[in-house]
Amino acid sequence: MLKASSRAWMIGVLIIGMCAVVLITGIDKVHMHADESLVYDFTRADLPYLVRYLAEQDSHPPLWFSSFWLWRQFVGEGEFAGRMLAVSYSLLTLAMVYQIGRCWFGAPRYGLFAMAVLGVNAYFFIYALEIRPYGLIMLLVTTSMWTFQRWQTRQTGRSAMWYAITIGLMLYVHYFLFVLMIVQALVFLLSRPTLKLIRQALHVVLMIFLIWLPWLPFAVYQVMHVRQAEMAGGNARGVVGAGTTTQPTSIESALSLARLATNGQVVLYAVIILIGLVLLWRRANYRLALAWGLGVPTMSMLINTLVAVYTPRYVVYMVVGLALIVGASLAYWPRIARWPMMIGVVALSLSALPTQLPHSRVPLRDLYQEVSIAAQPEDVIFFDDGDLSDGFVRGQIRRYLDPDLWARRVETQEEAISYRRIWYVTGYEWFLPETRERFGNIERTHPLQQIIGQCDRDWCYLLQLLEAPPFPQPELFSNIVAFQGVDIDALTEHSLATRLWWTANEALPRDYSISLQLLDSEGRLVAQSDGPIVDFYSGKSIQTSQLEPGRIYIDSRAITLPVNLPNGEYELVLVMYQSWDNTRLVLPDGSDHLRIAPLSVNNP
Structure with a gap:
């Protein structure tokens, strides 16, 4: 009999394995866009060139791009390889979510439920496959929230140091992660910190400054350069920020984010969160998860009214906090209801996931x-x-x-x-x-x-x-019907599929039949297909009296082959005749049939 902790660990591994399958198979369903292509352009040369280019001509910090450059050197150049880096970061994020759920709420099921909810979330799925920094952002933010809570709980210099390191690393990945720092600062202040924590907080700020100091001059230059470019292009919005790549704060943008973050199940998620508020509000760690999952997008949109910082991808890390909120709410339910509820929510989210995926990218x-x-x-x-x-x-x-x-x-x-x-x-x-x-x-x-x-x-x-038709010059039957060639599309053990090309030189008063015949090397008839033209496009029969002069018609004609047809050399022959008396139309040389193509049968 396995212990409860071992069962939880095995279930966690299973969830991560299933998420890995979903993400890896999903790579084939995701298509590259222009920003992802730029990543390959930026990282095409050596590492010093990359860092210098980012510092002087771009607006991104260097950590993620450097990691991608290193990944390219060892894993490869392909799109699949590029997305696997994001998948790796995202799977590590899922593992961290299990640990956070288990430790913050006191039981493994909280971590398992949060993992399951996150693993079927469309918001997570989209950016877990992006060849851009968002996979690493989710991992670093999750690690930062983990170390932030540990520091608040343990109040040791070592735990404060680890928290400061995660913040420093975050700022080397994306500048707009300062929104999370503001949310964490508000949580810190509202928790009524002790004098000891306040002193440690000052050390944290100093350490973050020292970690980021080598890049600080370049960051200032990048911000000023972006502002100047946007002012010149008329795209500037707010006091500072990235007006070109962000969107204004509005009710529609908030609702759009809510739909994306909940797989379109806004009402369901809202009910679950409200129930969790009633049941878990007194828990400090639940309030911390609320600040992460709901406080971050709220803060981003508020700041966005002054500084252009909001677009859904810039706050994608909030979905990890949202999964913790929903997972904790479900896991707190009575034993008899919690697992069926979680399975139901996950199944519904998974079925709705495709509706939130981007459909506008050309594959x-x-x-x-x-x-x-x-x-x-x-x-x-x-x-x-x-x-x-x-x-x-x-x-x-x-x-x-x-x-x-x-x-x-x-x-x-x-x-x-x-x-x-x-x-x-x-x-x-x-x-x-x-x-x-x-x-x-x-x-x-x-x-x-x-x-x-x-x-x-x-x-x-x-x-x-x-x-165009295969024959440069047509073969005329009785100088009124032009045969313009044959294409052999498929030859199997049971059938032969062809396209016959026809043009009428003039309106035909009669309905002629067409016979496509297969002859063996001795000239004996092996198989044939007779009848009017079968239109390639509609599959309907077209009588020769319906042909419009000058228009090209394609006859989709198949011959059923005899069972156990011997291998060897055969020949296709074409005949046009009057079905009422079997009189054949003749060619200019007087023959009543046209040899159109040799055929080799080589069945195994």
């Missing part, structure tokens, strides 16, 4: 990888803009598009038309009349075959395959 990685797989050796790619002039987009294209296809890009509509298969790339310019006109000019001779991407309210990015 350039997936789109260009899909095109690279679908492309054939002679394909070309035509960027009718497609945001190619955007440095971030161009970098993603170069990273994920097949290099050979990138090398075969064409610059003009006229050049594109000279090739058979064209990948036509557009972004939001797809809605422009001139773009549609250029597309239509190509599509008249190169019918649309495939669309990769989408164009809706979330994002618009399309890679459309336009393909």
Whole structure:
């Protein structure tokens, strides 16, 4: 029989393992954005260059960027590797949450419940995968709150020192973490500190100053430089801060944050928190968690009215405190109700998690990888803009598009038309009349075959395959129906899938049948498919009397192969005939059938 502490430890490991699976599998669902791409640009050279660049030309402190630079040297350059650094920080945060919940509230279940609530939170999930400092911020803030509470409780010089170190490290990661410092200072003052704690607090302030002193001149320069740039660009807001990357304080911004932090379950979380207030208000550590989870965003929005410091990502660490509040409230319930309630809340949050994920990022990685797989050796790619002039987009294209296809890009509509298969790339310019006109000019001779991407309210990015008929010169049946070639799309043990290309030179008065036949090396009929044209786009039958002169039609035609068809060499033959008397239409040379393609069958 396992002890209660061992069971709790094993459950904690299981929760962290499940969260690791969710985060790691989630990497494939997350797509890079421009700010993440800049991280790779900043860290492309050596470490001294990185620190010098940040100090002189950017607005960030160096600690996280330096850690990412080091990570790149040992783990690799890929996007997956980059996100794994954030995942590592985030999993350590979850482990810290268990310890905090267990120690602050006196039982392991408080830590377990907080871990479970945090692990299915969309706010946490989004920034736990960002190739930016937020994973490290959540870890450092969690460590800082841990050391802050220990210092308040133990009141020793050693515990004060560790708290000061965490604050110093935080300021080397992100300047706007001073909001947390203000909240901690208010908690400290409202707790009626002893004279001993006040003296230690002065030592803490001095130690933080000494830790941060080497970077302080650069930080002052960065703040002044950002202010000057925003004043020049007309983006300045507040006395100081980052007006370009923040948003004004408003009821809508507060509600938006509440929806994100609760997976859209604002009312449910509010009820749980109100119940926790009634049950746990007298506990100092619960009030500390409230200051963390609710006090931080409140303070940030208040300061934001004077200094531009608020946007959801800058206070993402509040979600850890929120998880502790909700987890503690659930864990305090009677034994018979606490676990079912926790499981229900976690299940509901997990089901609602996808609704809060960002949907506006264009999945350039997936789109260009899909095109690279679908492309054939002679394909070309035509960027009718497609945001190619955007440095971030161009970098993603170069990273994920097949290099050979990138090398075969064409610059003009006229050049594109000279090739058979064209990948036509557009972004939001797809809605422009001139773009549609250029597309239509190509599509008249190169019918649309495939669309990769989408164009809706979330994002618009399309890679459309336009393909001309295979034969440069058509084969005429009775000088009225032009056969323009065949594409063999798939050959399996059971069937053969093809596309037959047709054009009518004039309106046809009759409905002719088409027969695609497979002959063996002796010329014997093995299999065939007869009937009218089956439209490639709609799947519906089109009789030859319905064909519009000059328009290209694609016949999607499949042949069912005989069971145990012997391996060997075969040939595809095409026949057009009158179904009422089996009279065949003839070709210019007088033959009544057209040999269109050899075929090799090599089944295992």
